[in-house]
Amino acid sequence: MPADFISSLFVFILAAFLGIELIKRVSPLLHTPLMSLTNALDAIVVVAAIIIAGRHESRFSTILGLVAVAASFSNMVGGFVITDRMLHMFKTAKAKKP
Amino acid sequence: MNPASLQQLIDFSYIAAVIGFILALKWLNSPVSAMRGVLIGEIASAVAVVATLFDPQVTHYKWIIVALIIGAGVGVPLGMVKMTAVPQRTALSHAFGAMSAALIGVAEYFVGTPHISKFQMGEIGLEVVIGSLTFTGSIIAAGKLQEILPQRPITYRGQNIVSLSTLGVAVALIGILVFHPGYTHLFEAMVFVALIFGIMLVTPIGGADMPTVISLLNSYAGFSAALLGFVLNSKVLVVAGALDGASGFILSVIMCKAMNRSFTNVLFGAFGQVQVSTAKGTEERTVRSASAEDAAGILGSANKVIIAPGYGMAVAQAQHKVRELFDALTKRGVDVKFAIHPVAGRMPGHMNVLLAEADIPYDKLVEMDEINGDFPQTDVALIIGANDVTNPAAREDKGSPIYGMPILDVDKARTVMVIKRSMATGFAGIDNPLYYMDKTLMLFGDAKNFVGSIVRELSGGHG
Numbered sequence: 001m002p003a004d005f006i007s008s009l010f011v012f013i014l015a016a017f018l019g020i021e022l023i024k025r026v027s028p029l030l031h032t033p034l035m036s037l038t039n040a041l042d043a044i045v046v047v048a049a050i051i052i053a054g055r056h057e058s059r060f061s062t063i064l065g066l067v068a069v070a071a072s073f074s075n076m077v078g079g080f081v082i083t084d085r086m087l088h089m090f091k092t093a094k095a096k097k098p
Numbered sequence: 099m100n101p102a103s104l105q106q107l108i109d110f111s112y113i114a115a116v117i118g119f120i121l122a123l124k125w126l127n128s129p130v131s132a133m134r135g136v137l138i139g140e141i142a143s144a145v146a147v148v149a150t151l152f153d154p155q156v157t158h159y160k161w162i163i164v165a166l167i168i169g170a171g172v173g174v175p176l177g178m179v180k181m182t183a184v185p186q187r188t189a190l191s192h193a194f195g196a197m198s199a200a201l202i203g204v205a206e207y208f209v210g211t212p213h214i215s216k217f218q219m220g221e222i223g224l225e226v227v228i229g230s231l232t233f234t235g236s237i238i239a240a241g242k243l244q245e246i247l248p249q250r251p252i253t254y255r256g257q258n259i260v261s262l263s264t265l266g267v268a269v270a271l272i273g274i275l276v277f278h279p280g281y282t283h284l285f286e287a288m289v290f291v292a293l294i295f296g297i298m299l300v301t302p303i304g305g306a307d308m309p310t311v312i313s314l315l316n317s318y319a320g321f322s323a324a325l326l327g328f329v330l331n332s333k334v335l336v337v338a339g340a341l342d343g344a345s346g347f348i349l350s351v352i353m354c355k356a357m358n359r360s361f362t363n364v365l366f367g368a369f370g371q372v373q374v375s376t377a378k379g380t381e382e383r384t385v386r387s388a389s390a391e392d393a394a395g396i397l398g399s400a401n402k403v404i405i406a407p408g409y410g411m412a413v414a415q416a417q418h419k420v421r422e423l424f425d426a427l428t429k430r431g432v433d434v435k436f437a438i439h440p441v442a443g444r445m446p447g448h449m450n451v452l453l454a455e456a457d458i459p460y461d462k463l464v465e466m467d468e469i470n471g472d473f474p475q476t477d478v479a480l481i482i483g484a485n486d487v488t489n490p491a492a493r494e495d496k497g498s499p500i501y502g503m504p505i506l507d508v509d510k511a512r513t514v515m516v517i518k519r520s521m522a523t524g525f526a527g528i529d530n531p532l533y534y535m536d537k538t539l540m541l542f543g544d545a546k547n548f549v550g551s552i553v554r555e556l557s558g559g560h561g
Contacts, residue, residue: 078187
């Protein structure tokens, strides 16, 4: 088994358990923003897409990479925009009164 | 800067991004710090993207910039959708995310083949299969939520066998490819089969199960990104994917618990199929109906009111009228709270967002477990557009298909009012004994108009 795999597995296990502990603490009130935020964070796939497209190894891989850049970047932008909009709506009674 | 230290700088920026991601989720634990969480998430993502553009492997910029502009051009409108459309937007973003991961896996395969190690081939195969099935599955889910596709589960005899065999074929193809990575046609077949399986996975699920499905797809999309991190040896992808996957997984578990169902039950047994007990016993029972004037009188003189909204409220676009009702009652000194069932909307937490959008303060939105103890001391429980989640049969009738599902104990309030268009059943297709109780008043009509009439009555009586 390659060493890269083992180190990735270490990171994965730690991150998954950390994720479970963090998400358990998220208020159920915010479960929809949670999902749109994790969507935006997951869109970090764009960095891999940029590398694939930028390496320019073949026309085919470049095109796939570019499509992936556009799709994942739209997730990143859209995810943050909508999370931001939703969180702006959550106000307490006191904060709401002008 | 020499290439080695540039690479180090890029790696450090990824580490910084990972710290940002973790803090973003940590700060989402309360609405007060959540905005800060989004900001740090945005900064972290921007740092990672900018750093990647300096990666020496990236030699061609023009088209990447074009793709980024297109992405932003698509992303912004998708971020501006109405709050009722957030579930389908989310499903669509799962589709985009999974598609990106799958496409990168496919590109890696075709660049590397036939010089791909067995191990790497297994990783790529698994990654591309999960990404592809999540892509089509999410598209189907989005179509159902957008009501382009029928929302009722579509089932046929022997469906589970056909679906599982399809998945089996995809797995078998990965197996063959591990030993013969050069068979590109098999790779293409594997992608195709996985795409088909995604469709098969989601079409039989529908109706009330959508919140679970959307959470599961969230989880798959996350894990496909994490697997891509394994393929490319990119730790930032492994971390982000694991966090996203864990989040989707936990939400799926919460949704399943809220419906008293298991994963296998959601995936392999379509709901809404069990409609046996609908006919009997309903014919001779009578319901009491009331007018908006009566309802306004009772609500106006109550001390404590709990409103239990369901997705029907959003369908009728009654949120803003409900806010007016909330304001009118609060002005009279009535204590008004909202009881939120975990599956009240079409995705986890959806109902909270819909009510927050209507400017209802979030400290009045109370989760099921917290509010259920309050119902016996409540004068009026007002149910708007919810049905199955208020059905006492889930608590009492062992023969009911929804027996064991946690519900809002609205029947324990002194008076129960139900705004409902007709006596039609909910998603589960079963009758609700709540409507026949002596203390229940049925308010027949469109939720928006009816609540509007109550508000008019209340303000008319006031001044």
